[in-house]
Amino acid sequence: MKINKNDILEALKSITVPGEGANMVDSGAVTNVMTFADEVVVDITIKNPSLQAKKKVEVDILKTIHEKVYAKAKTKVNIKVEAPAKQPEIKGKAIPGIKNIVAVASGKGGVGKSTVTANLAVTLSKMGFNVGVLDADIYGPSMPIMFDVEGERPLAVNVDGKSKMKPVENYGVKILSIGFFTQPNQAVIWRGPMAAKALNQMIFDAAWGELDFLLIDLPPGTGDIHLSIMQSLPITGSVVVSTPQSVALADAKKGVAMFQQESINVPVLGIIENMAYFTPEELPNNKYYIFGKEGAKNLAEDLEVPFLGELPIVQSIREAGDVGRPAALQTATALESAFETLTRNVVQEVVARNKTLPPTEAIKITTMAGCSAVKK
Secondary structure (H helix, E strand, O other): OOOOHHHHHHHHOOOEOOOOOOEOOOOOOEEEEEEEOOEEEEEEEEOOOOHHHHHHHHHHHHHHHHHHOOOOOEEEEEEEEOOOOOOOOOOOOOOOOEEEEEEEEOOOOOOOHHHHHHHHHHHHHHOOOOEEEEEOOOOOOOHHHHOOOOOOOOEEEEEOOEEEEEOEEEOOEEEEEHHHHOOOOOOOOOOHHHHHHHHHHHHHOEOOOOEEEEEEEOOOOOOHHHHHHHHHOOOOEEEEEEOOOHHHHHHHHHHHHHHHOOOOOOOEEEEEEOOOOEOOOOOOOOOEOOOOOOHHHHHHHHHOOOEEEEOOEOHHHHHHHHOOOOHHHOOOOHHHHHHHHHHHHHHHHHHHHHHHOOOOOOOEEEEEOOEEEEEO
């Protein structure tokens, strides 16, 4: 017996693909039907990828052809699955009143990331911006010391009927840190989920108010805390701090790569070179490149990201941080000028980023088999 193609199509109109409403012919699910004497080949595309759905479609086609067209038809069903693109599930959310969130990171510890963050914050405040700092270095918080607020505790305030933490404030900068909730000699021994929970509380249970910039001082590396922050917040952009030596540059490169990863896609505003050179007081015209010359600048050029500037090795920067009075507070000094240049470059990159790129989304993160899978 020769089977007619139109008879097959008419029979298939009696079948509805699970979850798609219209019959499989009118809905376009049946993409092709071929007949050869008593043989039938049906090509069909469905959206449900489950094995159960595929099996049901195949059985329904076989049964219908055998019952309505020819009981002995040799029928083959080719099923193709085209699942619709899954819309991103955004777990994080913006904080009302905060215009820009800038993450300050470093691949390696000890390169002066927290010192740079503190001085950026102070300089932004001196420029007239409303600034906050979130100390996200859960295991080594340093902002309470650097802002001379080590003994302070955030107060509870009522905002729209909800109790919120009021950030501690000094030098015109609002600060929250896990260091406010622990003793100076107390080690924070927490697993990732507990650290992430503490961060979320400091982010979303805080009365930050209106801020032009919230700077996030990230811990060294590219680990759990970084992903938790980017999961919780839409980061405007990131700044990577490095020293010029090769071992620091290798880690800084990883830090840039983390933000530029397609599934994370946080704009890198630029790289800052700290401890770029040393100038002795008695030899003001000499520069000694103790850790190498222009390593971070060359890295920025290689990675095609902006170079935001360099900071020299100056004893007073360290001393100022230790006594809780950031060096950028000094007036009419070369250091004040260096931090102002650096900060203006950061602001310019933020402005350019906001003009040319859409808002950054928080990312969705799942953990599988000991590795982190990151999805938009």
